[in-house]
Amino acid sequence: MKNNDIIFIGLMLFALFFGAGNLIFPPFLGMESGTSFLPAMTGFIITGVSLPFLAVMAIALSKDGITSIGQRVHPIFGIIFAILVYLAIGPFFGIPRGASVSFEMGIAPFLSKPSGSELFIFTLIFFIVTLLLSLNPTKLVDTVGQYLTPALLLAIALLCIAAFFQFDSPAGAPSVKYEDAPFVKGFIEGYLTMDTIAALAFGIVVISAIKDKGITDQKTIIKYTMAAGLIAAVGLALVYGSIGWIGVHMPGADQFDNGAAILTYASSLLFGSAGKVVLAVIVALACLTTCIGLTSACAQFFAEKWPRLSYKWYVVLFTVISFFIANLGLNTIISVSVPVLVMLYPFAIVLVVLSLLQPAAGKSRGMYVGAIILTAVYSINDGLTAFGFNIEGFTKVIGWVPFFDSGLGWIVPAAAGAILGRFIKAK
Structure with a gap:
């Protein structure tokens, strides 16, 4: 070429x-x-x-x-x-x-x-x-x-x-x-x-x-x-x-x-x-x-x-x-799209990072499952909050993690889920 x-x-x-x-x-x-x-x-x-x-x-x-x-x-x-x-x-x-x-x-x-x-x-x-x-x-x-x-x-x-x-x-x-x-x-x-x-x-x-x-x-x-x-x-x-x-x-x-x-x-x-x-x-x-x-x-x-x-x-x-x-209209599209994208985006980042790490970390399904499960807890909560459904009790339970207030609370749980999932799968 x-x-x-x-x-x-x-x-x-x-x-x-x-x-x-x-x-x-x-x-x-x-x-x-x-x-x-x-x-x-x-x-x-x-x-x-x-x-x-x-x-x-x-x-x-x-x-x-x-x-x-x-x-x-x-x-x-x-x-x-x-x-x-x-x-x-x-x-x-x-x-x-x-x-x-x-x-x-x-x-x-x-x-x-x-x-x-x-x-x-x-x-x-x-x-x-x-x-x-x-x-x-x-x-x-x-x-x-x-x-x-x-x-x-x-x-x-x-x-x-x-x-x-x-x-x-x-x-x-x-x-x-x-x-x-x-x-x-x-x-x-x-x-x-x-x-x-x-x-x-x-x-x-x-x-x-x-x-x-x-x-x-x-x-x-x-x-x-x-x-x-x-x-x-x-x-x-x-x-x-x-x-x-x-x-x-x-x-x-x-x-x-x-x-x-x-x-x-x-x-x-x-x-x-x-x-x-x-x-x-x-x-x-x-x-x-x-x-x-x-x-x-x-x-x-x-x-x-x-x-x-x-x-x-x-x-x-x-x-x-x-x-x-x-x-x-633009306002209607944005009001509906932002919460959906807020939910999807963390999944995308986690999958991309794990895919690039796979040659070094190995093909462990447990690693992917663990990371996605804990990511889902936070990304779905963020999406529901963006839609206006704020479950205060649940937010208090999961809101202690780093970066939670900035919308990046899923990062540490995703990493922990990947490590834990790989360990369980190995065992």
Whole structure:
């Protein structure tokens, strides 16, 4: 395979990861962290870039993608977990949210009073384009890697370079959130990007793109997947650092309460009325590439598991479902999706970490079972709490573990469950 092919696959993977959520987190982190920007952004990059990269590698190392990773706990768990992940990041939440965010940030600023009919028209056009570009997965690298990603990077570079030359406000004092342990706070903020779950789906897209180039040897596939993953990781880290810097040094950044507002104002300061156009292009390309990748990944998975419907029919089905859900509005989608993702994300991280440790730790089902059982106690509780079902008595019983208040209470129990499960299995 040529070097250009690896570069294009890496650029495709970068664009698939880089959605609207990834665009708005860093500038807000920059504004809040101020003089503590460097350690905060370092923590953000570790969880927002490194974990997704490791998840892609875990998929490359497995024989049957996300399903085989879950089957190390139990065959039924493996298939149910895979279905939930693909539906959550695909037609139920991830894809509709991408279209809705694209409308809210890219189109609504040009309208005096956005309405449901305008959202309907926009999402109709958005999903027609998504459908057409997703129908042929063999052209996904050419479409996204060679055309859409360079356009996205050019638009982001235009914004960031102009900011570097024009924004010179000194970094402010960190907010209360980042006064203590800014690295840890940034680490947790990167966790909220949810890209590790998406990586479990995008891994299949990358491997399929490599196989389409005639590569069949497993070791070679792993090598090329690592190369493409590193290209995407470097690109993400550079973009996160650059747009985070805007939040630190843009004058008046502290008057805004989210990253979308910061970028909108930054675009207006730098380019006047044309700034809205620049931001609209960035958001539209970021959301479109991510939605194309998610649609393709979901269709490939379901067509492989249940081939009664072809890949193209699954693309049509998921596009239609996404279209109708997108028209429920961004607030509705987020209110339902966040609790579900809060429950799924810890499972994904635990399975990825155990999969990468398996060559050294051995193939112990007890290790997987122990880790998942204790993870479930905390992730399900966090999800129910996010839904508004707070069981105070139960929370008091399990709330003594480290990081519980930050939403990462599952980490220590998962590690303890893995060690205990492996020990019991060995005995």
